[in-house]
Amino acid sequence: MADDELAAAVDELPLVDHHVHGALVGEVDRAGLEALLTESDRPVPAWMTQFDSQLGFAVRRWCAPVLDLPPHADAADYVARRAELGVAEVTRRLLAASGVEHFLVDAGYGGEVLLSPAEMAAVSGARVDEVVRLETVLEDLARSGVGAAEIPARFPEALAERTVDAVGLKSVVAYRFGFDFDPERPSEAEVVSAADRWLRTGGRVEDPVLLRFLLWSGVDRGLPLQLHAGYGDPDVELHRCDPLLLTRFIKLVEPRGVDLVLLHCYPYHRNAGYLAQVFPHVHFDVGLAVNHTGARSAAVVAESLELAPFAKVLFSSDACGPPELHHLGALLWRRGMRAALGERVAAGDWSTPDAVRVARMVGRDNARRLYRLERW
Amino acid sequence: MADDELAAAVDELPLVDHHVHGALVGEVDRAGLEALLTESDRPVPAWMTQFDSQLGFAVRRWCAPVLDLPPHADAADYVARRAELGVAEVTRRLLAASGVEHFLVDAGYGGEVLLSPAEMAAVSGARVDEVVRLETVLEDLARSGVGAAEIPARFPEALAERTVDAVGLKSVVAYRFGFDFDPERPSEAEVVSAADRWLRTGGRVEDPVLLRFLLWSGVDRGLPLQLHAGYGDPDVELHRCDPLLLTRFIKLVEPRGVDLVLLHCYPYHRNAGYLAQVFPHVHFDVGLAVNHTGARSAAVVAESLELAPFAKVLFSSDACGPPELHHLGALLWRRGMRAALGERVAAGDWSTPDAVRVARMVGRDNARRLYRLERW
């Protein structure tokens, strides 16, 4: 009984996916789909299929029925049915089935291959707001022909313009350098010097001085600042993305009253829970890892509910590309929460109303408070 | 049947809480109580309550009935009932319900806000012995007006006096610096020079030379030496408190025949289990983490029973302040052990007598052997 009540509450909860990217615009064949079911950017070797993974099994189990196939459908049948329905219908079905009422989209990655925030809103019927990636704003500014000496003044202006309607900011310093950076704000002279070097060579922003400049400019802007942490593609050196390496930066930001949101965090999610307990302005999620650990995500979700106060834990899918990821991010999180909280209730540790309340906090209410979404 | 036998044995086991602090002397209001239900030393933000945490839920579930309230009582009702009964009665009830027969109290922190070892004995009826914090002895010595040049000779004398009746020593080098220190004993000249700088500036001992001097003086004293490791308040930089960083210090201490006891260790408790397997003089517990992970502590307790021989694992609450922590430290550990060991018995891996024996070793017998408590 109690368990049914909890299960129903979790399954029916309208979610705020507080960090996500657009769904794919175009069709993909089997090889293309497999390449997007892993964080690896290397070709899938000929002697294996990426469907033989936790995520691949989850696609066949949970997405197949949304496309009218039986659970555990063959990968070949799944890909064929996907092509038959066409990308628009597949995307429409999978986004609708996710039960997400509000997507906060990081549109700073993927360009025209992914649906824009407005397109995401149109296809899903959900509200969509934007999270702006700091590095992209600087790279766009550089393409506009700005000089190095102008960057310290011009970047904050560009950021202000770009974020008029944004609900948050995002940093990928983890990918571009790692968290073992000098946490202090760089001087203007250092920024100009680093910008000068960078503008000559071009390419992505990877200079740690510029990345720190972006972080501190983000803190000045005052919106909640998301940081990729832990698990990601082979650009990261994972041990340099342990969120604990941010401890000194976190302490320096604390007096500024700006919220920091650690994204993904796997396999360092217990470390993130510690930071969320001891620092009032630190929040975190286990997005991305939930999708890629598939059925094992129940364990990851349970581990994310240890040290952190429940008001500091968030839900995200970090889905990017195949709408299967948007759907599974929500579905696997719901299954993980049902399992983790249901176990607490069954053992007599928690009451059912408390368990339901925690699910609502993590799945929706914390994000609404943090990003001030209640105004809508 | 077998499971009932195991459950009864674990529930009735008189525990030795080998690392704990005093219970609160005075009354606390709701804000004061919440501030003590977290390792954060920051104010609890207005938009949340610390009761919405694993520990807060455990207080409402397990401490409420000890105060005659129903399980899962509202936080407001709990605080009101607490005030109604008064601190003396609340403390008496919660300590008695813990089933602890022997507390080893670190009285080097908290001063007059916490019950002294003698007061803890009086209110609980349990035997109480003392663990002496090295840093406190040096800070007390400094207040007595000692000169830097005298410290190398005077500290060992002060420590000997202060520990005449003590059963162990404690170091908080993890808080004051981290474990990434030079493991060698500093020279007398280095100690005098560092002491000279410190005595001019005052404050807590944070100089790594002095902290190393304290550790090696503790080794000379020969009592089991407890080291805070892993999880704690925001003073720690958690990644610098991984007990593996002590490996070289552990090897240097080994020929001295002095036991090292790693406290808490979360989220590095598997690392501590490794050290306890390969070094005969290393022991550890998962205290503090048990309280703060609440219902999830069953997972932490299970993870602490992997590599370490069962003779090397200990129980502690690390409770400090609210007697809820003393009670829950014991209660949650019992629940965790029942779950972890019960699962082993149910799966046919372990016999019930073996499971009962392991519970007794960890909860009581290992501490009695290590701290030579059998003499009483």
Next chain:
Amino acid sequence: MADDELAAAVDELPLVDHHVHGALVGEVDRAGLEALLTESDRPVPAWMTQFDSQLGFAVRRWCAPVLDLPPHADAADYVARRAELGVAEVTRRLLAASGVEHFLVDAGYGGEVLLSPAEMAAVSGARVDEVVRLETVLEDLARSGVGAAEIPARFPEALAERTVDAVGLKSVVAYRFGFDFDPERPSEAEVVSAADRWLRTGGRVEDPVLLRFLLWSGVDRGLPLQLHAGYGDPDVELHRCDPLLLTRFIKLVEPRGVDLVLLHCYPYHRNAGYLAQVFPHVHFDVGLAVNHTGARSAAVVAESLELAPFAKVLFSSDACGPPELHHLGALLWRRGMRAALGERVAAGDWSTPDAVRVARMVGRDNARRLYRLERW
């Protein structure tokens, strides 16, 4: 039903133990056996028995019946029965009961105390192939009287000769130095200089230049290269054996098309799973840890099936010495897989045929593909 089908398939699966050492040649008494049931090389303290550990309990539970004793037999009875049957019969029974069809033996450690690959084949009836330890080949070459200047040319020749029939290579750089080495191939001059120093002093190869020379010579040889990672004896500094520290070396090896196999990895097996997902040439196992975590190995096995595609995970025992380790490595892995996969099937996440297929991949087929064992 489904679960019975899965259990039967896992239990009957002929395994490839892709990293193992020989069984003991001679008899051991109780003290000798206990000393081999831990990675510690220190004497077992008088106040404990190594039988009081996860591994000790597993020996009494699972090996006792193979020797005609009841489950959970007393340690003393177990040791007596072992002596009564004699080492030949004990070894024959335990190896046969393991259900291993093919052992890949690292014979570079243990010398004449352990059965040779040919003797392992004779006593077990299984096929045996060899994995050659790089450091041993260099140490053997040094004993032949080679000069430092000849080593850059002579080592590859010696390695080619030694590995004519080998299926893989093995590096113990984790033990001899750690993974925090310069990942680049050293120059010939650097190798000669380091070799000159080493040949004067003798002893094990511990110079990082020589260890890197061995790794890159191994890459040149082109066979799959096994690297000890994580958990091992007190020679390792465990935090310096996190496989993530190999990230740059892994990237440098990638264009060479040589497979890297991370062995053991505990407690960093989730990190290894990440590397196996993002790098096509990285594979891993949780051998050694399965034996030493005993009944808890089910959790370790489950954690090893998160990020890595199932084609990248392998089974090994890393058994060395007592044939109990060869038997338990297989038995505990089967129990862990049955539990981990059975939970997935019971929860409706996976189909039974998929679960059976994953067990076959990890237990046998991946190793057959990786080491090209299909030719037999």
